[in-house]
Amino acid sequence: MPDRTSSARSAHAAPRALTLAVDVVLLTPRGNELAVLLVATEGTRGARGRDRWSLPTDAPRGDESLDDTAARVARDVVGATPSLLEQSAAVGGARRSNDGGPVATQVSVGYFGLVPDGGRPESTKEWVGLSELPTLSARHREEIDLAVSAMRARVDQQPIAFRLLPPSFTLSELQSVYELLLGRRLHKASFRRSLHASALVEATDEWRSEGRGRPAQLFRYAPPRRKRARRGIRFDLL
Amino acid sequence: MPDRTSSARSAHAAPRALTLAVDVVLLTPRGNELAVLLVATEGTRGARGRDRWSLPTDAPRGDESLDDTAARVARDVVGATPSLLEQSAAVGGARRSNDGGPVATQVSVGYFGLVPDGGRPESTKEWVGLSELPTLSARHREEIDLAVSAMRARVDQQPIAFRLLPPSFTLSELQSVYELLLGRRLHKASFRRSLHASALVEATDEWRSEGRGRPAQLFRYAPPRRKRARRGIRFDLL
DNA sequence: GACTTTAGTAGCAAATTGATACTAATTCGC
DNA sequence: GCGAATTAGTATCAATTTGCTACTAAAGTC
Numbered sequence: 001m002p003d004r005t006s007s008a009r010s011a012h013a014a015p016r017a018l019t020l021a022v023d024v025v026l027l028t029p030r031g032n033e034l035a036v037l038l039v040a041t042e043g044t045r046g047a048r049g050r051d052r053w054s055l056p057t058d059a060p061r062g063d064e065s066l067d068d069t070a071a072r073v074a075r076d077v078v079g080a081t082p083s084l085l086e087q088s089a090a091v092g093g094a095r096r097s098n099d100g101g102p103v104a105t106q107v108s109v110g111y112f113g114l115v116p117d118g119g120r121p122e123s124t125k126e127w128v129g130l131s132e133l134p135t136l137s138a139r140h141r142e143e144i145d146l147a148v149s150a151m152r153a154r155v156d157q158q159p160i161a162f163r164l165l166p167p168s169f170t171l172s173e174l175q176s177v178y179e180l181l182l183g184r185r186l187h188k189a190s191f192r193r194s195l196h197a198s199a200l201v202e203a204t205d206e207w208r209s210e211g212r213g214r215p216a217q218l219f220r221y222a223p224p225r226r227k228r229a230r231r232g233i234r235f236d237l238l
Numbered sequence: 239m240p241d242r243t244s245s246a247r248s249a250h251a252a253p254r255a256l257t258l259a260v261d262v263v264l265l266t267p268r269g270n271e272l273a274v275l276l277v278a279t280e281g282t283r284g285a286r287g288r289d290r291w292s293l294p295t296d297a298p299r300g301d302e303s304l305d306d307t308a309a310r311v312a313r314d315v316v317g318a319t320p321s322l323l324e325q326s327a328a329v330g331g332a333r334r335s336n337d338g339g340p341v342a343t344q345v346s347v348g349y350f351g352l353v354p355d356g357g358r359p360e361s362t363k364e365w366v367g368l369s370e371l372p373t374l375s376a377r378h379r380e381e382i383d384l385a386v387s388a389m390r391a392r393v394d395q396q397p398i399a400f401r402l403l404p405p406s407f408t409l410s411e412l413q414s415v416y417e418l419l420l421g422r423r424l425h426k427a428s429f430r431r432s433l434h435a436s437a438l439v440e441a442t443d444e445w446r447s448e449g450r451g452r453p454a455q456l457f458r459y460a461p462p463r464r465k466r467a468r469r470g471i472r473f474d475l476l
Numbered sequence: 477g478a479c480t481t482t483a484g485t486a487g488c489a490a491a492t493t494g495a496t497a498c499t500a501a502t503t504c505g506c
Numbered sequence: 507g508c509g510a511a512t513t514a515g516t517a518t519c520a521a522t523t524t525g526c527t528a529c530t531a532a533a534g535t536c
Contacts, residue, residue, distance in 0.1 A: 018256055020345060060343055066330040090328040090347050092304040105298055107258060107345070109328050153391065172483070190524065192484075213482025214532035410514070428493065430515075451513025452501035 082113030320351030350385035
């Protein structure tokens with residue numbers, strides 16, 4: 001086994017050609033499933049077949065952090081910062097350039113974001129349901145899968161669902177959002193039981209009548225102030 | 239809100255100075271907690287204070303993918319490919335260079351790996367318990383936290399614990415590994431009950447007598463062959 | 477006024493969990 | 507040899523959680 005510790009210091013040496021892209025997978029509820037925002041690349045050089053649609057993407061500019069870049073890309077395509085924007089994964093590897101010349105390392109950092117309202121689609125952008133994705137590059141397809149998995153893994157760690165709803169909402173609306181995010185149906189009674197047990201929502205005195213059927217009470221997101229269970233001082237954080 | 243869709247194509251343009259590092263957080267069971275492998279940078283330029291220890295790191299070379307780079311860095315420091323090596327997160331941002339010159343974008347992709355046996359520490363490397371970490375750069379400290387969280391999030395998604403044990407092991411050993419990975423104690427009866435319910439292990443006819451106490455039966459990891467519940471063809475994977 | 481539709485709750489049986497207490501098989505000290 | 511200590515493994519019970527069915531409540535539709 002090698003005894004070299006070269007790795008400790010040889011880092012930060014840039015490879016021959018390194019490009020970095022931040023890809024953003026924006027998701028929004030649309031009908032009975034989630035939709036992802038794709039950008040048309042029609043008319044662009046080499047935009048044929050599987051290259052006609054792509055994820056919104058850009059490289060970091062100036063002194064941006066990766067998070068800042070993702071936020072800017074999202075703002076550019078939907079006009080507002082998503083209510084949730086987190087990193088899902090970085091994929092990368094070398095790719096030999098077209099003319100067989102020197103290799104170029106292409107690294108893509110994937111982010112996923114949630115957008116409450118799909119908004120109006122413009123000509124070059126479109127919300128596409130997850131079940132009807134067009135042919136995409138393998139990398140973009142992979143990033144969408146990773147984004148959805150990463151989002152689902154966080155659904156019960158963070159109050160993600162509430163960020164997709166207006167300040168007050170009915171419990172049926174909340175359940176629908178959860179079903180969309182998780183991609184499966186939930187049981188009404190069980191859903192409400194555990195929701196009330198968690199005390200994450202608070203009833204308002206307003207009701208909403210939506211067509212036929214009994215009016216639904218409106219609730220608001222009101223997480224309990226967890227008392228910091230910090231006894232003493234945590235020196236290990238200093 | 240901006241109507242520009244510049245982001246779709248302006249990607250892949252490298253910023254002024256972009257460096258990429260793959261940092262590897264190698265973890266091993268050591269005594270009653272997990273230990274992380276640090277590399278001494280003593281004697282190197284600028285290695286003072288919080289720069290005396292760092293994570294093993296390197297930039298991708300030639301035509302390596304990020305995964306390949308992480309595997310190589312791990313091999314270089316512990317002599318073997320870890321039994322598990324996965325990406326935890328990428329952190330990055332701009333940093334003004336020392337002389338106040340142009341900004342340089344530094345991106346670090348963090349990996350975590352699990353190593354069964356801590357092996358012999360060499361002079362320039364050391365296994366350090368998570369509770370006794372020395373002062374590290376903020377980025378390395380953050381990456382260690384992210385690595386531990388990412389690993390813990392996967393403990394019950396993947397059979398991680400078995401990769402830290404020899405082919406046959408006692409159930410007490412298995413429980414200890416889980417306790418180390420999760421950082422908390424587990425109940426013996428409950429642990430065995432759910433383990434046997436999952437049918438992930440299979441008893442051998444061997445027993446091991448380890449000092450005093452009743453001998454323990456040896457088990458091996460034998461996950462049930464889940465019958466692919468694929469009815470028909472999944473066209474959406476093509 | 478009966479029927480449909482949506483909201484919300486009650487109640488029950490099955491499954492899961494946390495805990496204590498027990499039995500089993502070995503080593504150590506004498 | 508024999509009891510105490512130690513580790514392995516199981517039994518049992520109560521409390522909690524979960525999945526489900528069935529019910530009541532309040533609106534609109536015909």
